[in-house]
Amino acid sequence: MENQFSKKYTNLSALLKGYRKHGKCLAAFNVNDNYDLKAAVDAANQQDTHLMVMTYPPVAxxxxxxxxxxxxxxxRKKAKHNVYLHLDHSTSIELCKAAVDAGYDSVMFDGSHLPLEQNIASTKEVVAYAHKKGVVVEAEIGKILGREVVVKSDDDFLASVEQVARLNEEAKPDLIAVGIGTAHGFTPEVPKINFKRLSEIAAVVETPLVLHGGTGIPDEDIQKAISMGICKINIGTVVHTTYMKYMGEGIQAAGKSAYPPFIMKEVLPKIQAVIEDRLRVVNSAEISG
Structure with missing residues (x-):
């Protein structure tokens, strides 16, 4: 199936639009260095699929x-399918532009913390700059819980259908991340996706939608969200916590003889297994060819 999509869609923007049409989704993983980057590519090769890797601003x-x-x-020289590079959650227009200039395939300007008018204006500036070089832009509206995000009510964090429509129409991003109840990282309670709000948003915009906070979402909810218009899902915490856990154990066991390549040779399969598991869940959500 990926070979079919590789031939049919020649760039990332077209691929994502095709995914929206066919009920498919691109799994995107936050990575930190050459080690987890290698694990992600090896996992995608094993699962015979495209891959997106992302750098969070502190990493970038x-x-x-x-x-x-x-x-x-x-x-990419050893990847069976496309490997896309994305800048995740940048609140800096300048960092977005630097990533565009460096050759990233897509960038995210996160203006969700800004008043709507400012979010639209800033996203529009990034879109204008990125599209000149064929780079995809992701916008965000609503709040993704976790990371000390405080909310008072559903209306305080759920993406407004009207505001999503305005952001889409006026800024013209290629992707829109919508706050629909998910949270970054591991959470005390299972995130409760507001599928009603997702349905309302998907009904008014054809732009591919993004689901953040993929680590803690139950498999069945991921697949349901994909069937309703989610075309990219972000997964990060489970990757770096696996990395740090097994690396820490390796360092402790090796003591003074600890040497990075020897330790990481044992850690990489652990990271790869986690990524493969998430790829299987995302890819099994396909509903039509």
Whole structure:
């Protein structure tokens, strides 16, 4: 099936639109360095699928967008399908532009914390810059819970249908991340997706929609969301916590003889297994060819 989509859709924007039409979804994983990047590509090869890897701003700033883009270009040589590079949750217009210039395939400007008018204006600026170089732009509206996000009521965090429509029409992003009840990271309670709100949003915009906070969402909810218009899902916490857990155990066991390649040789299969598991869940949601 991926070979069919690879031939039919020649760029990321077209691929995502095709995914929206056919009830498919692109799994996107936050990675931090060459090690978990390799694990992600190996997992995608095993699952015979496209892959998106993402850099969170602290990673993009520490490693450098140019360096990360070069690393992704390197691993693409061993990938069976497309590997897309995305800047995740940037609140900086300048960082978005730097990622565009470095060769990222897509960037996210997160203006969800801004008043609507400012979110639209800032997203529009990023879209204008990115589209000149064929780069996809993701916008966000509503709040993704977790990471100290405080909400007072459903209306305080759920994406407004009217505001999603305005952001879509005026800023013209390629993707829209919508706040529908999910949360970043591991949460004390299972996230409760507001499928009614997702249905309302999907009914008024044809733009591919994004679901954040993929770590804690039950498999059946992921698949239901994909069937309702979610075309990209972000998964991060389960990747880096697996990385840190097994790396820490390896360092402790090795003691003074700890050496990164020896330890990471044992850690990479653990990371790969987690990513493969999420890829299986996302890809099994396909509802039509």
């Amino acid at each position: 700033e520490l490693v450098g967008v140019e360096v990360f883009a070069a690393m992704v270009e390197g691993v």
